[in-house]
Amino acid sequence: MSAPKQDAWVGHLGPAGFDLRSDTMTTPTASMLAAIQSCSLLDDVFVEDPTTIELESHVAELAGKEAALLVLSGTMGNQLALRSLLTQPPYSVLCDHRAHIIKYEAGGFVHSFCLS
Structure with missing residues (x-):
């Protein structure tokens, strides 16, 4: 059996492919940096940021919950x-x-x- 493939962003590819321990554990890819540069910069305090709203909705759906809340840490x-x-x-x-x-x-x- 060979060792799992390693990727700079997701760690070991497999059942637990994402390393979410810290932002210091990964290096953003070129496509990630491009996405950051092109995203909206609206204020989430007033629930105006479509990127945050979309992420929270997606996570809520994945978890089978009514809503989700993005926190900073x-x-x-x-x-x-x-x-x-x-x-x-x-x-x-x-x-x-x-x-x-x-x-x-x-x-x-x-x-x-x-x-x-």
Whole structure:
């Protein structure tokens, strides 16, 4: 069996072909840079940006959900997910000691919930 083919943008091609860990893990292709240069620059704060609206709709459809929300980082996504899931005290999160929310988010969960 041969090793999986590697691609600068998607990592190893296969069942888990996209490496979404960070924008520092990949290098944009020429076509990606061209798409960035030609996209609209409207304001998403006022729900005016067609690129963002299209992406959120596409992701919602892929996930079988009513809507999706684009956030700027995994940390922001984690905080929003925790806030939406933990609606009533006592707040508890069980996770591995190596979890991103423990190792790299500087106590964001505790701060967001005003916990001690």
